[in-house]
Amino acid sequence: MAYFEYEKDDGKAEYYELLQELMERWEYEIVEFKSATGGYSEDKIGQYVSAISNEANLAGKQYGWFVLGVSETGMRRPVGTGFKKGPGTLMERFKYMISQNTTDAMTFLDIIELYPVVDGEPKRVLMFKIPAAVAGMPTEWKTRCYARSGESLIPLQQYKIDAIRNQERRDWSKLLLSGATIESLDRDAIAFAREKYKERRNQPHITEEVDSLSDEEFLTKIKLMRNGQVTNAAMILLGNAEYDYLFANAPTIMWRLYGADGELKDYTIFRIPFIRVVDQISAKIRNLTYRYMPNQLSLFPKETQQYDTWLLRELLNNCIAHSNYQLGGRIYINECEESINITNPGDFLPQTIETVLQTTYSPPFYRNQLLTESMVNFYMIDTATSGIKRVYRIQRKKYFPMPDYNFSTANQVSVTVYGKVMNDQYTYILYEHPELDLETVYLLDQVQKGQSIPKEAVAYLRKHKLVEGRVNHLFLSAEVAKTVEGEAQYIRNRAFDDRYYQDMIVDYLKKFGVGQKKDFRKLLMDKFPDVLTEKQKERKILTLLSALKRQDKIDTDSDNPRTCHWVLKK
Structure with missing residues (x-):
């Protein structure tokens, strides 16, 4: 409402x-x-x-x-x-x-x-x-x-x-790093942090106060230092690379470029300080201009960069904020021909991406609370804790596939961002239906990628005529299949769908010899789409039997429709 x-x-x-x-x-x-x-x-x-x-x-x-x-x-x-x-x-x-x-x-x-x-x-x-x-x-x-x-x-x-x-x-990022002092930090990084902090606060009296403080006083004010000692968060964001040996496992970020053949073509390893590392990584990424047709009525293609700059910054900074540095793993940015994959050590606290996409979602806690708060203060990540949702919105606005999160590897979070259209029908339906909410678009994206979705989600998409087909073989609705090629694909999908049920009937008759309508009802009713009513399912069974009879594959053993049995035609 x-x-x-x-x-x-x-x-x-x-x-x-x-x-x-x-x-x-x-x-x-x-x-x-x-x-x-x-x-x-x-x-x-x-x-x-x-x-x-x-x-x-x-x-x-x-x-x-x-x-x-x-x-x-x-x-x-x-x-x-x-x-x-x-x-x-x-x-x-x-x-x-x-x-x-x-x-x-x-x-x-x-x-x-x-x-x-x-x-x-x-x-x-x-x-x-x-x-x-x-x-x-x-x-x-x-x-x-x-x-x-x-x-x-x-x-x-x-x-x-x-x-x-x-x-x-325990907040690991809040703990003091043994042996680290103000001298272990990078002065240029601190100066940059001061400017971003003043920009974030945007209050004359705060700017005046920050300008009056020494580096140590400023870092103490924002809790990155305590009693003259440096926290892990301060060292990650502002540390001098020459002192990264003070960490048990020095944090690093590695960018890798892969060719179309999957061969490694180039790489760079980045060390602390991380406050400006995203700019350095972004300069490495080839962000080419991509042209595509978001609908079939326009005569001119749409032009866009493969990757939105804000999107890349948010995902990279999220890795810095939420990595489990105690595991000793490295953050990787793998640039491929049509996508970028980013991984970091740790686990995904919300557990599922569907949870994050809910409008009222709020994280239960941050792994590195002080580090995260500091990155918010320095304008590195989104203050509304909705950065991931905005990433998905950006991809939707471009009619591109949604990012893919992968949590299958223990102690690792992986996200892949796509830089081109994957399925024209998906692009068309997003263009024609801008009113679709983000969770629905996510489900459509799963369909275009051939991923399974819950039965209730399938029923929801069918109700709104967005998909058709069997639960384990969904395809986008004919409503968006407006080209000849699209319509042909739709017809092939529908034909395959009917063949699937017909084959089940034929296999049943091969095994048992004869069958009545009640037998086929038991066989097929729970296989039909949930969107069909009981009457529609009943009619579907008669339609399938009639089609097989016309194909000269089956016949009845009598003319009485109430008592006859269906048998394979010899």
């Missing part, structure tokens, strides 16, 4: 989609809505910060949401809020005030200001992204811990306090 309107091309479209999803689900332990048309108690917000943070931790989520400007009673709809409306400094001071009264100076991960349109009028909505309590430490507000009970705020129960305090999860 749509609760408001918004521009689909808006830069914050993903947040508008998320707001729709949150309003559909409505309030639960890690989501709270308040109308706050005029304002709202800052102290009350602090209590909700504590409650939502603690509940997110216990729910295994990375964060929760506190939303102002949405009606709490009656019809669900944005009503607009006046909370902290004005100069950006008002919100910055509010964030600072929150940090002064919470555990470990915790504050919002992000504050998103939206203007959804209701009855033609934009309404101001504020979405506060609240991080989950860190492992082992409940989040307090003014020395008290809060929780949720339905829609109410209550003190955090003792059993929940014990559950959080008994957690243990």
Whole structure:
């Protein structure tokens, strides 16, 4: 259900989609809505910060949401809020005030200001992204811990306090690297980090403060150094390559170029610092211009680069952020003729890519929390934790195949990005149906690649006439097969489909000699597409028997249709 309107091309479209999803689900332990048309108690917000943070931790989520400007009673709809409306400094001071009264100076991960349109009028909505309590430490507000009970705020129960305090999860990137000091870091990398941090914060007083700090003070401020010692995260992003021996396993990235014959043609190994390594790798990749026809009506081909620059940066930086450096593996970028494969040591925390593509998905935690936060601060990765979804959206917009993630190898995550069209029919259907959501496009992509998908997904695609064929031999619907060649392929697929059922009937008669309609019903009913009704399946059986009779392969042993048996024709 749509609760408001918004521009689909808006830069914050993903947040508008998320707001729709949150309003559909409505309030639960890690989501709270308040109308706050005029304002709202800052102290009350602090209590909700504590409650939502603690509940997110216990729910295994990375964060929760506190939303102002949405009606709490009656019809669900944005009503607009006046909370902290004005100069950006008002919100910055509010964030600072929150940090002064919470555990470990915790504050919002992000504050998103939206203007959804209701009855033609934009309404101001504020979405506060609240991080989950860190492992082992409940989040307090003014020395008290809060929780949720339905829609109410209550003190955090003792059993929940014990559950959080008994957690243990070490952030390897936050650990100090033995023997590493400020002298072990690259000064140019630190200078670059300063500039990106100021750009990310984009506040005059923060720029002034950063400029006044020494390198050590700056790195201490952003937690990459503690008590004069350097963290693993600082060394990965800003370390001097001459000191990478301080790691038990020095992190490296290797780019390899393969020819059409699969032979290795070139390679380069990159060492720390990694803060600018993606630019160096991107300069190596051959990003050629690709021309193709996204539809059959245009006389002019579409031109695009094989790989979107932002897409490559996001995937490469994700590898840096989420690698398991304790395994000692290397990040690989394998460039082939029509695709790029990227692998990193570790495992994929969401477990499946379908989970990530869900609009309301939020990671349970980050493997390298400090490293990830630092990369966000330096504008290296997406702050909305939706980078992978944006990667898929980019490929969809180009009508290219979706990226393929592979988790079959232990302790390794692999993703392949394609730089050309794989199946014209897939491209046509995406062009003709831009309204398809990302999860549906992902399923169509699996079909074009011949991958199996769940039965309920097959039924969904059939319901919308996007695919046809057997479960284990799906093909894109004839609706998009508009060329003669496409129609011929469709007819071949349909013919093969019918032959499959006919062969089953013939094999049955070879084995048992005779058969009645009830026998063929038992044989075929569960083999037919789920989209067919029972009556349609019954008619399908008669159609198949009639076709075999016309082909002179089978016949009946009497003229009575109710009592006759079907037999092979001699």
